[in-house]
Amino acid sequence: MTAPFRFAPTTPAGHAAQRRQSQLTKPPGSLGQLEDLAVWLADRLGEATPARLVPAIAVFAADHGVAVEDVSAFPMEVTGQMVANFVAGGAAISVLAAEHQATLRVIDVGVAHPVPVPPGAGAALVVRPIRAGSRNLLCEAAMRADECQVAWQAGAEVARQLVAQGHTLLIGGEMGIANTTAAAALLCALGDIAPEHAVGRGTGIDDARHAHKTDVVRRALARAQAAGTDTPHAWLAQLGGLEIAALAGFYEEAGRQRVPVLLDGFISTVAALVAVRHQPATAHWLLAAHASAEAGHRHALAVLGLSPLLDLGLRLGEASGAAIALPLLQAALALHRSMATFAEAGVANQ
C-alpha cells in the first residue's frame, strides 16, 4: 500500500485554489485526491484556476551493453523494433497519446539496431545517435562523461522545445531492453537501496534469471565504487544508459522552465532521482502517475517522497502509466474550473 497523494499549497495561487475547492458544491474533501491534484497543479502553474493542460510526451530510446549478461526476457533488437512501432502508431503509448490528445515525440539517443521508419509515419522521430547503445556496465563505465553529457543535453533540448511550443505538462518515457538493470544499479547507488530491493522482473524474467540479475547489479556497484565514483553524473555514466541520461536532462530542464512533470514507471523515476540529486529543485516539479509492478519502483518513489496516483500493476514503461493518469489530471482541473460554488448555485453550505 502506498500513501494517498496529499498536498498543502505553498504559493498564493495554490492557496486561492484551496479556498475555491472549499466553495465548490460538494462536501469538503469529497473529491479526495482530485482536490489535492487541482491545488498542486494550480500551485505549480501559478494560476488559481488553470486551463486544460497541454501535454507532451517524449519517449527516449537506447540500448544497453549489459543486455549481453542475459538480464532481460527479450533480445536487444526489440528496442529498435519498438521505436518503429511507436512511430507507426501501434504501441501502447501511440494509442494513449492519440486518445488523450498529447503530443508524442520519440527520440533515439542510442538504439543499436534501428529499424527504418517510413517517411511521414505518425509520431515525429528524432535521431540523436550518441553511440549504438551503452557499454556493458558490469565490466566498464556504461558511458564516457562526454557521451553522458551529450545525452543529458539532448533531453534538456527536447524539454526546452516542447515548452517553447506551449506545452504545460511534460511526460518522459523510455524504451531500452535491459534498462531495468541499469536503473536498479543507479537506485542502489543514489538511493542507498539494497540490490535485493531494487532489482525486479523487468520484462518478465524467472527466479533463476532474477537471482543472476541481482548478482550482476551487486558486482556492477562494487566495480563502480572501486572506480571512486562520487557525483550523480559520475554514477550515471558508470551505471546508467543513454536514454536514462536524456530523461534526467529532460526532467531537470522541465523544472528549470517551471513546467510540471508527470512521472511514469521505474526507469523514469530513477532518471528523475538522478536529476534531483544533480539539481534538488527539480523535485518541486514532479508528480508520480503510478506505482509500477517493478519491485524497485516503490523504493524509488519513497526516496523521492512521492505518492503515486494509481496502482494498476503496470510495468510497460514507454510513458504509458503517465499517459493513463493524464485524464485524472484533466478531470481534476475541469472540476476545479467549472463546478459551481455554493453561492452561484444557491446551495446551502452547512
Ligand SMILES: O=C(O)c1ccc[n+]([C@@H]2O[C@H](COP(=O)([O-])O)[C@@H](O)[C@H]2O)c1
Ligand atoms: O516502467 C516500468 O516500471 C517498467 C518496468 C519493467 C519493464 N519496463 C520496460 O521494459 C524494458 C526493460 O525491461 P528489461 O527486462 O529488458 O530490463 C524497457 O523497455 C522498459 O520500458 C518498464
Ligand SMILES: Cc1cc2nc[nH]c2cc1C
Ligand atoms: C514488446 C516490448 C514493449 C515495450 N515497451 C517498453 N518496453 C518494452 C519491452 C518490450 C519487450
